[in-house]
Amino acid sequence: MLCEKHIFSSGVNNINCEKITSRKNPKIAAACSLADKKSRDSTGLFVAEGIKLIKELILEGVKIHRLFFTEKAKNRFYDTLIKAQEAGCELYEVTDEVYEKLSAEKNPEGIFAQAQKTSVYGSCADTPGSGGFLILDGIQNPSNVGTVIRTASALGISRILLGEGCADIFSHKTLRASMGSLFKVHICITEDLCGEIDYLKKQGAHIYAAMLDKDSTDIRSAEFSRDDCIVLGNEGNGISDKVSAVCDRKVIIPMQLGTESLNAASAAAILMWEKQKGVLE
Amino acid sequence: MLCEKHIFSSGVNNINCEKITSRKNPKIAAACSLADKKSRDSTGLFVAEGIKLIKELILEGVKIHRLFFTEKAKNRFYDTLIKAQEAGCELYEVTDEVYEKLSAEKNPEGIFAQAQKTSVYGSCADTPGSGGFLILDGIQNPSNVGTVIRTASALGISRILLGEGCADIFSHKTLRASMGSLFKVHICITEDLCGEIDYLKKQGAHIYAAMLDKDSTDIRSAEFSRDDCIVLGNEGNGISDKVSAVCDRKVIIPMQLGTESLNAASAAAILMWEKQKGVLE
Secondary structure, eight states, X not given: OOEEEEEEEETTEEXXXXXXXXXXXXXXXXXXXXXXXXXXXXXXXXEEESHHHHHHHHHTTOOEEEEEEOHHHHHHTHHHHHHHHHTTOEEEEEOXXXXXXXXXXXXXXXXXXXXXXXXXXXXXXXXXXXXXXXXXXXXXXXXXXXXXXXXXHHTTXXXXXXXXXXXXXXXXXXXXXXXXXXXXXXXXXXXXXXXXXHHHHHTTOOEEEEOOOTTSEEGGGOOOOTTOEEEEEBTTTBSOHHHHHHOSEEEEOOOOTTOOOOOHHHHHHHHHHHHHTXXXX | OOEEEEEEEXXXXXXXXXXXXXXTOHHHHHHHHTTSHHHHHHHSEEEEESHHHHHHHHHTTOOEEEEEEOHHHHHHTHHHHHHHHHTTOEEEEEXXXXXXXXXXXXXOOSEEEEXXXXXXXXXXXXXXXXSOEEEEESOOOHHHHHHHHHXXXXXXXXXXXXXXXXXXXXXXHHHHHHTTGGGTSEEEEOSOHHHHHHHHHHTTOOEEEEOOOTTSEEGGXXXXXXXXXXXXXXXXXXXXXXXXXHOSEEEEOOOOTTOOOOOHHHHHHHHHHHHHTTTOO
């Protein structure tokens, strides 16, 4: 038996949890395996670390199956653990050594969740919410994907469409950069980005490709409507030819002479800001 | 003798370089030690990796003392090596094993420079260039520091003032995120940020602190003059109390209800864009 059942109390509530002391515990192995996209895809689960992110999961109603935490974290994050337990989450106190196996952080806070992936839609037609999509074409860096989703959410863009070649939204780095905003927006993932863009155009949206071409429209003169969409391309290569061919507008951020480009997430922030600044309260 | 002198030729030019085969070679050890800020501070040197960044160093006239490269990189980046050699740089071909010791990259391109730090100014009064400063107060994440410098440079802000607690501008991560823009702008580093802000105010600039306080001015209503400055604070804690006390304006990016904040570099991009969009050509 790898787990030792014990109960401790603090205040009026009780945390009823098992203690895991072995790094070979199957629950630990299962959680660790979720660092791998294949495991996430086959199980429908993902993992998230850190109190801020885990609080967001609880706030947004994401189903957390298991929480693993160190003794120190148990005392520090007692209220969060009680809330999670009440919502039906299994709690496991783990030794520092076991936690180290789970963690991907340099300075971990000692709290780690295994949760059920939230809904991802397969077509724009099925995606709830309203307003134009932010469209990502081959954004490979998970931190960039997370950061642009965080910015979109903050600026009131609630629908994100990801084409092929984008980083997995449920990876550790994407989740950390998105700071929980991933669970505030509606995500659509497609293998047919051109087809989805065609659909959006037929619905009356203009599709603005963020390009560095000189014949692109200066973002300062763009007049966005609510349902218009912005497409961001790969960090090094920009938007793919086949995708740019189906976009009906091209837009550029004017830059100082001698500057090659902006960071993808910074450019995205400026573009989304220009689209949304008129509608934010 | 650790180095084997040899000459090879390709086209009309010759690369005259020694070959380093030992990971214990003192030149390798010296270059490796520059990953550490203390070594950079005591020697006045820094290291930079990757062809894009190294081309920028050459373009901006940064003095490169030594270039280390693998055999593969020697053939691939021949023109750059010739240019560097003509500018007086020492060239060293290294084995893959030696290169691995130098490199901080997952997928290295096999070219690594040791260069002389560029000028950093100690006060705003001494800093060349014109126009308002971007002011960083305790931005700890080196990638954020690099990214905001890159954005500033692209948007025509050519002077950056860093206070205490900011990441070292010559660290690997800062350099990588700045993509060479570090050498296009003028950097001032101070231990007396409040004193420098006072100086800038006396010169007629308004100092806009980026704050999340509800009584801050909506960025959409801010009217920036050319010499006005924007202050960005620490990723978690924002601008320090003592610094915000000397700023004469507070500014906020309006956000969707339920959003706590934006990524520091993304917020910086929007703020700098709002200040600069009227003056960019």
